Amino acid sequence: MTEDIYNYTDYYEDQLCRKEEVVKVGSIVIPFFFTALVVLSCIGNIFVLVFIALCKKFRCLTKVFILNLAVSDLLFTIGLPFWASYYVWGWTFGDAGCKAVKFLFYLGFYSSVFFLTLMTVQRYMAVVHPLSDWERSRGLSLSPYIVWILSLTVALLGSLQSEVMIESGSLYCEYGSIKWKTGIAYFQNAFFFIGFVIMGYCCGRMLRTISKSRTKKKHKVRLIFFIVLVFFIGWAPYNIVMFLKSLTIHPFTDCEVSIRLDYAYYSCRMLAFSHCCINPVIFVFADAKFFKNFKEVLFCVKYE
Numbered sequence: 001m002t003e004d005i006y007n008y009t010d011y012y013e014d015q016l017c018r019k020e021e022v023v024k025v026g027s028i029v030i031p032f033f034f035t036a037l038v039v040l041s042c043i044g045n046i047f048v049l050v051f052i053a054l055c056k057k058f059r060c061l062t063k064v065f066i067l068n069l070a071v072s073d074l075l076f077t078i079g080l081p082f083w084a085s086y087y088v089w090g091w092t093f094g095d096a097g098c099k100a101v102k103f104l105f106y107l108g109f110y111s112s113v114f115f116l117t118l119m120t121v122q123r124y125m126a127v128v129h130p131l132s133d134w135e136r137s138r139g140l141s142l143s144p145y146i147v148w149i150l151s152l153t154v155a156l157l158g159s160l161q162s163e164v165m166i167e168s169g170s171l172y173c174e175y176g177s178i179k180w181k182t183g184i185a186y187f188q189n190a191f192f193f194i195g196f197v198i199m200g201y202c203c204g205r206m207l208r209t210i211s212k213s214r215t216k217k218k219h220k221v222r223l224i225f226f227i228v229l230v231f232f233i234g235w236a237p238y239n240i241v242m243f244l245k246s247l248t249i250h251p252f253t254d255c256e257v258s259i260r261l262d263y264a265y266y267s268c269r270m271l272a273f274s275h276c277c278i279n280p281v282i283f284v285f286a287d288a289k290f291f292k293n294f295k296e297v298l299f300c301v302k303y304e
Contacts, residue, residue, distance in 0.1 A: 021259075022259055022262045022263065025263070025266070026087050026266055027087045027088050029266070029270075030083075030084065030087045030266060030269075030270065031084040031085070031087050031088050033270050034080045034081070034083060034084035034273070035081070035084055037077070037080055037273060037274060037276065037277055038077055038080050038081055038084075040277035041073060041074070041076075041077040041080075041276040041277040041280075042074070042077060044277050044279075044280030044281065045070040045071075045073045045074045045077070045276070045277075045279075045280055046074070047280060048066065048067075048070040048280045048283055049067065049070050049071070049074075052066065052067045052070075061122055062119065062122065062123070062223075064144060065115050065118055065119045065122065065144075066119075066283055068111070068115050068144050068147070068148075069112060069115045069116070069119070069279060070279070070280065072107075072108050072111040072112045072115060073108065073112065073275070073276040073277075073279055073280075074276075075104055075107055075108045075111075076104065076105065076107075076108025076109065076112070076273075076276050077108075077276050077277075078104050079101040079104040079105050079108075080273065080276075082097065082101045083101070086172075086173065090170045090171045090172060091164055091171040091172050091173045092171070094164065095163055095164045097173075098162050098163060098164050098173035099159045099160060099162055099163075100159070101173065102158065102159040102162045102173065103155050103156060103158075103159035104155075105155075106151075106154065106155035106158045106159060107151050107152060107155040108276070109188070110150070110151040110154050110155060110191065111147055111148065111151035112275070113191065113192065113195040113231075114147040114150065114151060114195075115144075115147060116195070116199065116227060116228070116231055117195045117198050117199055118143055118147065119224060119227070120198070120199040120202045120203065120224050120227075120228060121198070121202055123202070123206070123221060123223075123224045124202035124203075124205060124206055127206045127209055127210065127221060128205050128206060128209050158184050161175050161177075161180040161184070162174065162175055163175075181246070182246050185242055185243060185245075185246045186243070186246070188239065188242070189239045189242070189243050192235055192236075192239050193239075196228075196231075196232060196236070199228045199231075200228070202224075203221070203224065203225060203228055206221045206224075207221075223282065223283070226282045227279065227282055230275065230278055230279075230282060231275065233271075234271050234272045234274060234275045234278075235272050235275070237264075237268040237271060237272070238265075238268040238269055238271065238272035240268075241261060241264045241265050241268045242265070244261055245258075245261050245262075245265060
């Protein structure tokens with residue numbers, strides 16, 4: 001995550017390219033938006049966790065993935081108040097805080113992509129290969145543990161390279177070298193692209209199977225389609241703009257172009273980060289079975 005808000009000049013820009021106006025807009029809009037995200041995400045994801053805990057059918061594989069995805073979104077949310085503060089006062093949480101918040105961001109991002117991919121593959125197998133015993137395999141039951149181990153490893157590698165730096169009299173949380181900054185941006189883009197290709201392929205095959213099937217299976221794929229669609233709409237623009245900002249060739253080194261990219265980066269980041277509070281809404285209203293179980297649990301709690 002390239003946090004260069006408080007740089008009035010990027011490492012590839014001329015010193016005359018001032019960005020005070022960009023910084024001013026970011027310090028007003030983003031803290032307010034992030035605060036709203038924190039409130040909505042905590043309410044929505046804690047609700048999902050409580051619901052799954054009360055639901056007797058939570059051991060279903062899909063519910064296990066949803067539970068882990070809610071935990072992933074909450075971990076991602078924990079870092080947002082620190083970034084909101086950062087846009088107003090600069091980085092005031094020290095080097096350890098910088099590494100910790102970067103770690104939470106990457107842990108939430110990578111684990112959510114992993115779990116979304118697993119959910120899509122699991123639903124793909126249920127629709128395209130319904131007679132297989134793939135869901136009963138031991139490897140799939142261990143997949144959440146594998147996902148967290150991989151996510152923790154990748155997040156730790158990225159966060160350890162971040163540190164508090166000073167430029168133009170302001171403190172900011174950034175990577176220690178340009179090579180690491182660029183390399184992590186490329187890796188994040190590649191990871192997103194691979195995950196989306198897998199999800200896109202599975203969704204395409206499921207659509208093809210449903211169109212040829214005589215039975216109605218739309219309810220089995222509606223949740224996944226909504227999640228994948230929201231995932232793409234949110235993260236694709238963010239990763240594209242982040243990639244463009246990492247380029248050091250013309251016209252991206254031009255001051256006017258760079259400023260426009262900064263505004264686009266703000267907008268795309270807010271859109272991408274919204275996923276942490278949108279997922280719970282999708283779980284409740286896009287999955288008929290989930291909504292039915294929710295009403296059953298709510299009814300039981302009400303009359304106990």
